[in-house]
Amino acid sequence: MERKNAPPEFAALMFTVNLVILLFYTSTVFVTTARICRSFHAYEFLSNVREMPGRPWEMPVRSLIPFALLTLLSFGKYRWNLSGKNWNGILCVTEIALCVLTVASLNFYYSGLALLVLSDLTHYIQNRRVRLGFIIALSLLFALGRYEIAFSFTSRVPFSTYLNYYSQSVRGYLAGIESVLVSLNVLLFVYDMILLFTGQKEENVRINRLNSQLHEANRRLRKNAVELERLTETRERNRLAREIHDTLGHTLTGIVMGTEAVNALLDVAPEEAKRRIAVIHKTAKEGLEDVRRSIKALRPDGLEKRSMEKALEELITNFHLTTSVEIDYQQCAGPLSFASDEEDTLYRIIQEGMTNSVRHGHATEIEIRITRDGDLLTVSIRDNGLGCAELEEGFGLRHMEERLGLLGGSMACGNRNDDSDDEQRGFYLIASLPVRGREKNEHD
Amino acid sequence: MNGTRLSRYAAFLLAGLVCLAALPFFGPKDTVIRIGVYSGSYWDTPNGDCYQILDHAIRRFERAHENVRVEYVSGITTDFYSEWLSEQILQGTEPDLYFVLPEDFNLLVSCGALAGMDALMEADAEFDASLYYQPSLQSGASEGRQYALPHESVPTIMFVNKTLLERNHIPVPDNDWTWDDFYRICAQVTNVEARRFGAYGYTWLHALYSNGASLFSRDGSACYLADERIQDAIQFVKSLRDLNGGYQVTARDFDLGNVAFRPFLFSEYRAYQPYPWRVKKYSSFQWDCVSMPAGPHGDNVSELHTMLLGISSRTRHQALAWELCKLLSLDEEVQKELYTYSRGISPLRAVAEDAEIMARLRSEIPGGEGLGWEAIGEIMSTAVSAPRFDGYEQALMMAESAVSNEMAQEQARGNGLAAAQREINTFL
Known part of the structure; x- marks a missing residue:
């Protein structure tokens, strides 16, 4: 199971953008809190929000630690080669849990982190049904994570309250940065998904083409092998036929004719018959030699x-x-x-x-x-x-x-x-x- | 190779986190309890060393608890105290235990900055709610739950310009006087040409408490603006105002000795009546104070202001903070010192009605007549503290604007108020 289509640099880019977004939110809240206190607006702020904001260090620490772990896990799972069915489930659930933890620690100011995890898991999970499950779960987190919705369940200080502390121009500037960063994250996610799905399509087409080529080659190879064997067989048969004809045929013909002659001569001229039998014996022996030689020719x-x-x-x-x-x-x-x-x-x-x-x-x-x-x-x-x-x-x-x-x-x-x-x-x-x-x- | 380097970084990161987490355990051994306190007097009266009571209590507390230190930041004026406390809350450095000004109580409760005390009160066998004057204890409660304990209470009472009354041959009224007496005296005293008037600063809110009415229900879910008794109160204040012939009485008129009555905090009486402070203010006339006049449906009831003590909802030393809170609120020795170093009344029955303390106070005030100290018990137990709930200020503002509209009209009675009541109820 390896990371296909999405170069690690791209994932790193997405993680960097999300880190910047996290830093933007946490530092804005941190700095604004400090400024509110320095300009003696704390009482006014508190009367406006009627909520107790967390301690200033809590938000950065509580959101950045799970984010760091998420980053480590996301890149580490390929390095340490954590694959297999058990790992899959644990890794995915852990990543989603870390994502939820980070988003909740950020008071739901930003839920685009769900897109990051979604992109990461879509590359990692190959099983279509499981993947679909995660897509639905994380999309819900992304949608429900918008703080307008989440705020009906939790009571937190909305981010806009912090922005309202600033003058019109500064507020516009900060809101601008926020929307650019958040949109950038969404764009990267969409681009990543397009890459993934078009890449998968191309891959399928290529595999199909190679497969049919391989089939064709195999078929031709089998045909050729049969042809070759028949050809070899014919050649060998011809050679054997020639050999038998040249050696054994010749000798046996001589022996057949010699024995007929001996048969006729045996009573008339036994001496002559004896001489002939000697010749036949010599011929047969020569024939045997020839056969042996032919066989030798066939030996390895x-x-x-x-x-x-x-x-x-x-x-x-x-x-x-x-x-x-x-x-x-x-x-x-x-x-x-x-x-x-x-x-x-x-x-x-x-x-x-x-x-x-x-x-x-x-x-x-x-x-x-x-x-x-x-x-x-x-x-x-x-x-x-x-x-x-x-x-x-x-x-x-x-x-x-x-x-x-x-x-x-x-x-x-x-x-x-x-x-x-x-x-x-x-x-x-x-x-x-x-x-x-x-x-x-x-x-x- | 990259993999091993990554895991080495991970190991370093983990080690660093563990060290950070372990750091508090290697710090100083003493537990430090921080308490938030203002300097000077909340009641706007001069007093001596404002930290005396606290210092004594802390010394006793530290003696009783080994390895515990109590710290506070000194020099935060009352004006700045609310802002200071809000800053501490925003920065997450609020003290474990802090004094809660009456006007901040609502905000702190609705923020969730104060820890609920019901569980602590129930679990503590030493704690007995009946030792307190109920109105004092009630000022630390919101929507049926206790969030703070009273430290010092100050009721509203009526200042009487004795000199002015004597000049008009009117005796100083008794503590059980009524609206009718009040109106009669005002009518007698008032002389618009001579710039002499009956009362300054007596509003419909003062009037409604003494007419047995309440503007809001205890839990803040309903407003009773159109109530008959409240309408009576408004009409009464309107009739008093009409005596002045359109002239707006100011505080300066009172200071100059030209106004017979003015509602004031009890602390003012305690601060300026005895020597040496009595020469500083209101020296051009003799004065004393009586309880608030009773309306036809009510009693001589006045509004109560209570300085509270609350525990931070984020404290890590809740048990110790509770102990210290109890010491400052419930301990008789500490509470008795209020009469030496502050100008309020102890919310504890036993202390406020203690014979020795009464004798000492009587000796402080020349003449010693006027408001009988015995009446204090009565005033304290019948006093009303305005209900505290989320949105109280907003609702009060709406009611006040409706009432000022009502008072501006000549004849209309009730219609505008009923409409306003509906509006406020919708808001609540």
């Missing part, structure tokens, strides 16, 4: 050249360097040497998990832990991000699950604080994978 770069450990460390370091997310990486699973499809899956899960944490969860800290229990390898990834209100498996998670499923593994994920023994917010992902170890025949 990181795994292409170095060991799993190095690849993961590099992945995490790079991720940390590019996103500056703090990553706590604990590898407690001994040497990481598995079949390449397993390594791929492991690599992809960690890569995808970290990406998700940052992209969807806006996490700043990620904890990655790899453990091994016999043949069961477990990867757990936890972050301190937003988590997700409702788990929607996007492509990433579905792919991970599919990849794990192919290898007989499983995956669990969700919000951390859904778990009873974890109270932190964030997202967790636990993948379990039975490993076979690096197969011997792969090296053959």
Whole structure:
């Protein structure tokens, strides 16, 4: 809740004008009382008013102290950041009480202070209904505070009686000052209200415009993402088709034709058939090599050249360097040497998990832990991000699950604080994978 | 940073306020009671040390109350006293307890400057209202509430020029004389060519009190200007005036010994009758005084003026102020000193009718006849103090102008007064 539209200088100006008005009334009464006594008109004055005026120091002290507190409260509530529902009520009631106290101490000579408090509270209170309540209450105070009305309830010496002590010209001069000051206060109030309400209108229009722009951009982004995915899929399919056609197709065709020939030659020329089978074996082996090479081409770069450990460390370091997310990486699973499809899956899960944490969860800290229990390898990834209100498996998670499923593994994920023994917010992902170890025949 | 600086200022401000508020507690330990008093005599008569009574009372009060000091500002003349008191009230520095001149009582009550005393009187077991002459006590009341206690009373009495009466072979009238006696003597004495007259300064207001009438109701809600008895009083004063053949009698005529009667304050009698003051004024003729003449419906009643003591409604020492007020008003020792240092009559029955005091007074006055001191009790208990209420002066002014119109007309009786009464009632 911050002070909008009205610069503090403006509020300060209003407070200054009101202080000047207060000083005008109190000092006029004070000085006039002293002059009346000095010129021996006290008895006459008393017979005119037939009221006992307060002690001369009472009016300045009793009106300026609550006014000072009001000023302190008015500016202080923004400084000390006193917000919240409870504070709101206390502050508003206190401010109005101080206002009433000041006006009453001034013998109701001046009630424009209500406008000052009204302006102050209108900026402060955002709730429309409460604001309307205060507007009505303070307007009543302003209207009833005119001393002609208030005087029917209290018995005080009217300000005009003090003015009547002076000669015509001085009286006119003082009344002039009074009316200029009071009107100035009203003008400032009206100006402040105009600023507030036009400002609010502009703000609303701007917010609406930005909102519709944002919606449009989001829609376009979603469309583009779908388009891009379809495009990528098509390209990949084409490449796979080409690869299969070029390598496997060629080899298998050779093998099919070779075995047909062997079949024919087996009885006629067993020696020749044996030679052919050797060729077919060589072709199949070459084909296998080719397939392996194609698969290799599909493998992540990181795994292409170095060991799993190095690849993961590099992945995490790079991720940390590019996103500056703090990553706590604990590898407690001994040497990481598995079949390449397993390594791929492991690599992809960690890569995808970290990406998700940052992209969807806006996490700043990620904890990655790899453990091994016999043949069961477990990867757990936890972050301190937003988590997700409702788990929607996007492509990433579905792919991970599919990849794990192919290898007989499983995956669990969700919000951390859904778990009873974890109270932190964030997202967790636990993948379990039975490993076979690096197969011997792969090296053959 | 700004926030901390602001809160530091706030802390300083708060500390300063606390110090200011605590200041009175570290001042001098003595409680100071201030009393407002005038110098000289309110009754316009010379007297000796005007502060003697007060000084003695203060000494006794301070002895009875430890750590209490009583202060007063001396040298404020009676003429200036009302203005001084008003200034003190405006400046908020009025004394805790002060003397209230009879003519200021109304104003001070309607301003709310005087504290109501009913609660104090009721709570105080020592206080007994029946010790006072009721008219004296009543002058400190307004609209049924007591705001001041009487300190000294002075009734109006009638001065008689004995020399003039003797020259006309008329005996000095008794204290139970009537309007008829009064008129008869005036008619006998008056000789316009020789500039000798019956009475000076006897107005319809004097007359109406002694005719059993009252101009206003006690609470000031009604005016009885058209009352039969008041009309009688007006007619009586008019007939007295008609004796003078259009000549306006002045105070100088009386001073020269050419007027038989003049209503005066009792203090004047006490001041100028004994030596040495009797040589100063009215030395060209023998004089004495009697009570006011009684009208057909009334008694020998005169108007009473009472000096009052009131407590400020803003005093912080109300209990002490009440004690001191009681001492000055209700204490017999203090009241007896009135007869030494002032010229009035004590509002206390026991003091005013004390045999020792009477004997002393009688010895002061050569001859000692004239007004019997025993008559004082009678005069004091029947005297009338004009009702005091807000707007009294204004209403009285309206009544006076109506009466002077009435008196200016030859034959009209009552019509103008009834109209004026309606007007005044509307005002009230």
